[in-house]
Amino acid sequence: MAHAHPVKRYRGIMDWLTTVDHKKIGILYLIAGGFFFLIGGLEAILIRIQLIAPEMNFLPAHTFNELLTMHGTTMIFFAAMPLIFAFMNAVLPLQIGARDVAFPFVNALGFWLFFFGGLMLNISWLIGAVPDAGWTAYVPLSGPDYGSGGVNFYVMGLQIAGIGTLIGGINFLVTVINMRAPGMTYMRMPLFTWASFITSALILFAFPAITVGLVLLMFDRLFGANFFDPAMGGNVVLWQHLFWIFGHPEVYILILPAFGIISEVVSTFSSKRLFGYSSMVFATILIGFLGFMVWAHHMFTTGLGPVANSLFAIATMLIAVPTGIKIFNWIFTLWGGHIRFSTANLFAVSFIPTFVMGGVTGVMLAVAPANFQFHDTYFVVAHFHYVIVGGLVLGLFSGVFYWWPKMFGRVLDEKLGKWFFWLFFVGFHLTFFIQHFLGLQGMPRRVFTYLGGQGWDTGNFVSTVGALLMGVGTIVFLVNIVITSRKPQDAPADPWDGRTLEWTIPSPPPEYNFKQTPLVRGLDAFWVEKVDGRKEMTPAEPVGSIHMPSGSILPIIMSIGLFIGGFGFMYANNPFDNTIISFLFENYIIAIGGVGITLFCMYLRSVNDDPGFHIEPEDQVEKGAKL
């Protein structure tokens, strides 16, 4: 090429800190999300140990509240969300035949914002002021009068991570709309891509609501505003509305990608085209749409009145229709297929009945009059763990085993994988099935202990044993990762006889993904070629120089800026012993300085154009760049 730009290319740890490569960002999301998943899991096991028997003294009540809050917050925002983003990053651009996402820099920024948000939340453990108002942070419990200083970490951590998620969502929307390979029409996109697309749209329209909610809570807590203070005319129910207008779409943000993963895995391991592809797409869109119409079913007992409750109950029940379409389509995909029960498929197949159970209790909860009975009992806990663990987490593990070879170039050990599956699956049902009955017998949520002789003792004991079994299963999984990482990086490009574009390129893919952009000739693009007797895709362009974006350290610095700024705001009114530190915090110098770092980096990014660099044909090797 005529103009070769001298570009500094980082190596080693700096490569990971500056990367804008979606595949590496996917791995970063997987590691960080996996780390927070382990923390959240540990918190869950501590909670269950405290509840193993009546009147246990394993944990003090206050610590229990903190663990309960941090378990929920960590699992939803810092484990489930990033693990979804891990697969969206690792797989979505490959599935549509793209060389990268639309905004590689923004993609990296999204990751680092999430990471520092999660770090901020968890630093509260070290500082000793831990959020303790529940993951929903209802006011007035989370407000300035009752909430501990820990709630500030919740507000700031979620705010920073939320910005990261929002820009991540925009990035994937534009990627799907603008970056598809020739022939990859919307109705030829793999279902995981469709689900991620709809999820990104939900993120775009749901996250600003929680952003506003958190801003208002922050203003109440730090600057003396009165949004949620009834004595000053504020309204506590307002928080519940803002939280759930975000919170209910969030549930679908979590589950839709899992639906997508299951659709891919079930179809691949049945060696059959997904049954009812168009209705699957339609159902995904419909679920996404209805997801915005049902938030008040979390507030049936708040006193919105019978008309509002009826409308929201009906809207909620409606969601069972598109979800049912999906369940039947998966079953019909399996029907008559040449089914291979790999670990990925075990997770996928077990997802179907487990998720149905979570769905059935969901419809039960949607019956507003009955909801008054279920409300705030373990029945609700059982329900949402069935849909989140039995739905989302089983889907994520299915995806982990399915796409691990593509991400890392190594196939996870199947024998250990099956051990992991059975331990986790049995442990899960042991933990949560019995909680339905505990709830129906009246055991309330969020209590740190209970009196014996109410018929709850056995149920709680069984539940704790199940939780430990899930823990053992997770350890087996970690062992599997360690053993697999010591094996040679020799995974074939297409280990599962796959159907979609990601299996047409080496494992792991080279940094430019596709040496030649593929021409897509139908749904299940790779399978179409296989049926025609070809071993690879027809290229849509000649071999040529490939332009790549250069890495940048700015995303991590921008995130650190907001991280510092968050602490600046939190501790502005804190009495420090040291007068200099006091001065810096009191006058918002730390807060404004932190945000200033971020704004200055934005300025740098705007004025310095990134020329990127080119990978010439002679440097384009068939086997991908090693990790």
Added chain:
Amino acid sequence: MSAVDHSHAHGGQLPAEPENATLEGRNKILGFWLFLGGETVLFGTLFATFLALRGQVLDGPTEAHLYKLVTVALATFILLTSSMTSVLAIQAMHRHDTKGIQLWLGITVALGFAFLGLEVYEFFEYIHEGHVFTGSAYSSAFYTLVGFHGAHVLFGVIWISMIMAQISKKGLTVVTAPKVYVAALYWHFVDLVWVFIFTVVYLMGKVG
């Protein structure tokens, strides 16, 4: 994608719509439209909060007593005019008229600062009359909604000023053109939000 894009960036004929000439430019514009979708939800939520809390004035001054429609109408006129001048900047861009871009963006920024000046003056007046941020649920909601908009205007004038500096340094290229375009989009959005603030906060506050 990039072999073609790249040659545009390095001299050669500037296409008629330079903001749409490259995939990067088209991505940026589409991404920004989507971002504005998110911003719509953000302001929608702030409006909902304001509507829910507007009656809770406690013993502070009432809306009808506070709002001076003359000042607000002037602010509205200034901001809507700035929306038009930003359109003229885009038209100049389509004529590849760099001077025209700078002129109209400059007027847009000046009008933006005039609006901010009026808003600051207005807030000082309100505080003088006992309408303070911590006074009541209404006052918190008022300052948060109107203040969020004001912060958007402030961000906008600084941003557009920086883009003007870039245009004077780098000229109009397929890299700088999308920046001008999305800044104009942002500016229209901020003006549109103000139309709703003028109606929902000020006019309804005076009437209701």
